[in-house]
Amino acid sequence: MSALTSLVRSTIGKKVVMGLTGLIMVGWLVLHTTGNLLIFAGQDAFNHYAHFIQSGFGVEPQLLWLMRIALVIAVGAHIWAAVGLTARNRSARPVAYAGGRKDAATTYAARFMMGAGVVLLLYVAFHLAHLTVGAFSDHPVMPTTFSKVDAYANLVHGVGVPFVGALYILANLALGAHLYHGVGSGLQTLGADGPTWTPLKARLTLWVPLFIAGGNLVIALTCMFGVGVLIDAPDPAWVSPH
């Protein structure tokens, strides 16, 4: 058997899949969050950014689809590997410790990976329906009409709804936890260790979730409680397509 097939078949192969796909998604999330933060630069900047993405990064609209497909595959593979490994891990300990097993090193984040993963999956579905597809136009979830062009307004109004905002907050807490264990774990699986990588890994483990989940949390909180700050001069130009 070649080294590659043997790796793919091993548990470690599945973990490498998890690690690689995880890192792809982290990369996407960093971009996405950076873009989201443009909300603080005003409606104009934010909507231009949204258009930039929709136009396939200003290059070719198909690119967006390519990226979406890549992300779907990453998510699918991530889930496939996770389910396989979890099933395996369950069967590796068929009888639990009757007197309990005390955790000595692991974190809640690590223990909650599967749970957080499921939460995130549901959240992504809702989020896409909510702010990408616009499935809830004029619905209490999206109190205004969903606009195809004013992504800024969609976000501000959509997330400004208290229980929706709360949902985003919860989901991002789960995301933070998932990343807190996932980033370090993925890097470890990919063999990142040593005088350069060990400290870097520790820093990334902290800063990546802080940036992504923290950034989104700030946005959600602002939409909920600081709308005034955001929409102080709504630009009529974005009300209808130009």
Next chain:
Amino acid sequence: MKLDSRAPDGPIETAWDRHRQAIRLVNPANKRKYHVIVVGTGLAGASAAATLAQLGYNVSSFCFQDSPRRAHSIAAQGGINAAKNYQNDGDSVFRLFYDTVKGGDFRAREQNVYRLAQVSVNIIDQCVAQGVPFARDYGGLLANRSFGGALVSRTFYARGQTGQQLLLGAYQALSEQVGAGKVKLHSRTELLDVVLVDGKAKGIITRDLVTGEVKRWAADAVVLATGGYGNVFYLSTNAKGCNVTATWRAYKKGAGFANPCFTQIHPTCIPVMGEHQSKLTLMSESLRNDGRVWVPKQPGDMRRPRDIPEAERDYYLERIYPTFGNLVPRDVASRAAKRMVDEGHSVVAGGAGVYLDFRDAIKRLGHDVVSDRYGNLFDMYERITGDSPYETPMRIYPASHYTMGGLWVDYNLMTSVSGLYAIGEANFSDHGANRLGASALMQGLADGYFVLPYTIGDFLAGEKAGFNDTAHAAFDEAERNVKGQVDRLLGIKGKTSADVFHRRLGKIVWDGCGMARTKESLGKALTEIPALREEFWSDVSVPGTGADLNQSLERAGRVADFLEFAEVLCRDALTREESCGGHFREEHQHPDGEARRDDVNFQHGAVWGYEGEGNAPTRHTEPLDFRYVHPSTRSYK
């Protein structure tokens, strides 16, 4: 009993080469037709099994632990000797040979010891090639330390875990052969008898420790690498499972048992703390490289050690033995400690102990160097006693540690039973009356890697290959005996755990035949042992059945053998009317308390032969001849 040592005559330097030329060989293509049983997976057994398999023989390997890697050798701490002379301090094969013969107090066969010193250098090469991580200096070359009884630095070590690293090397080599199908491994399996067909060892009877199944195994030759019998003292530094069963049952099948009274007491162990104690922990001898042994000059001085001023301390080893100081051989150091304690200088309230102090070493070398050398030993000590040796001196006292005696073997390592070999601590060969530190690992690996795999060919070449007749009447009988003993033990249904009998036996043997022996103490032991044995056979409690996992039964079987063996041990000590090495008869000492050897009457190996149930064993002798190292009074002053 025929005791032909088969040791080659002529110049000792070429003896081993000439012998290898002279013995018969098995044709490489025929080796795979032979099947060899190796019992034991310690350094000796694992190295032998791996090497035999590499040579092409089919091997079955047995051990009572759940994995071969757990053999008692794993616990050796200090190091392994080899005449590499990497330190350029004047070491040589001859010097290692000389030190070993002298250290053994002139009770070992010269040719065997010379061969041991010769192959010692190959051992280090072999182990390094296997990936044994010996200590190295900053230049990347191998480091050495010195050990008791030597004036050169020739001990290779791997922190305080040398035995572990060497055993893992041998275990891995063995595992490779298991993976290749050349070795069949039988863990959790205990040898309970050796089977002789027409006077030759052709198989064994075992009990599967999980299922209780008693099974027969046939082979063309049998190798016992089952370790020493130090647990006859109950409290010893040996692992709990160490036993005399394999060698004792071989003895009952006709293999001579040599020099059982040569037992080694190790000077640096953690003192006994209470009744509950199940074993004693060794603090490696290497500690004596940098630690200084002392007691308060004033008997009964129970001040804290730090409060005792320099002038009121007696560094008695440095005082009595200025040349070797703290590095005198083990027997000398042990007896000196006993003398100090007997004179009232013990540093353990209500018990026995002396100090081993690192204050000066820490001052001289710094905390880091000391911790690099001995860190894990210090931690081990602190874990057990709750005291940190960085801050307060260790308290130590001698304890049973190693047994030089064992099955008598010839130069080929064959016992007095044809086709039955004994290697490692299980034989009596190389250490005479006292073993030098770091020489047991050397001997185990020499036997297993470099001696037995060649010498066994001499026997096999004369045998028709592929003996597998387990239906032979000899197997029937051996199996019947084994099952008979199991049933007998289960049938007693007494009230006392075998462990309790073991502890009582240990006390009798320690008091009667421990660090110092007298005619009276031995006589007393020799009346107490049979009485205890009788009590055992009427009151031991072995719950459960034989056809099942039964640890009570395992323990009881081993204690039953110790109860028989202890008598031969004391008998040997009683007959050897001299003091030599680890055998110290108080009647035979110089006015200054040093041992007095009797070369006129006792320059021989004493070999005990079994004469049947209820009969006294017979004592045979193998005279020893010293042509290269002339017997002198050992002096380390």
Next chain:
Amino acid sequence: MKVNLRIWRQKGPDAPGAFQDFSGVEVVPEMSFLEMLDEVNRDLEAKGQEPVVFDSDCREGICGSCGAVVDGTAHGPGRQQTLCQLHMRSFQDGDTITVEPWRAAAFPVVRDLMVDRSAFDRIIQAGGYVTARTGSAPDANAVPIGKPEADAAFDAATCIGCGACVAACPNASAMLFVSAKSGHLGLLPQGQPQRYSRAEAMVQTMDGEGFGGCSNHGECEAACPKGIGVSYIARLNRDLLRAASGAASK
């Protein structure tokens, strides 16, 4: 002082098990945990009852025979020690102590606290060695090894194969064990020729034995009596990736 014990009793791998209670067991603080179990067993034997079955041999933390989960922790409270090194001074008068075996599909219970760890042996048999025929070795000093590499190899080589890593891991994974051997041999020049094939073979066997996968909880490192760190796991992963990408054969 007195303690109460809840000890797992189980006849065989497929038999049902249950806790047996022993109350008011008399102990002294200097006793080791196993010596305390010895006392319990001596009493049971004196009453003609079968003793609690457990493995132990060296009783000084080096052979790797002993092990049980005590109050939820592999080898009991306290870091970097084996069960045989645990002393009763770690407990208080009146404590109730729960003792159960390593639990993992790859380590079936043999009896009571004794489990079958032969899967570890099979992993080593698959590749955990350096092929070096007896007698063929060059001089030991022919290849100098820098102290840092020698030390790192040594740290990994201290593994005693007790199985606490598997017992403590929420996934019952054996990655620390495998990576320790792969790290020990893979860091030394003598181990280079088989470095990648060794890693692959051991991982394949590990998976075949039914251990779980590593999800980087770090429980193994915390439970390891020798303090072997998870960085060896990263190293093993790296070796496997390198082998798979073909970089290893270049």
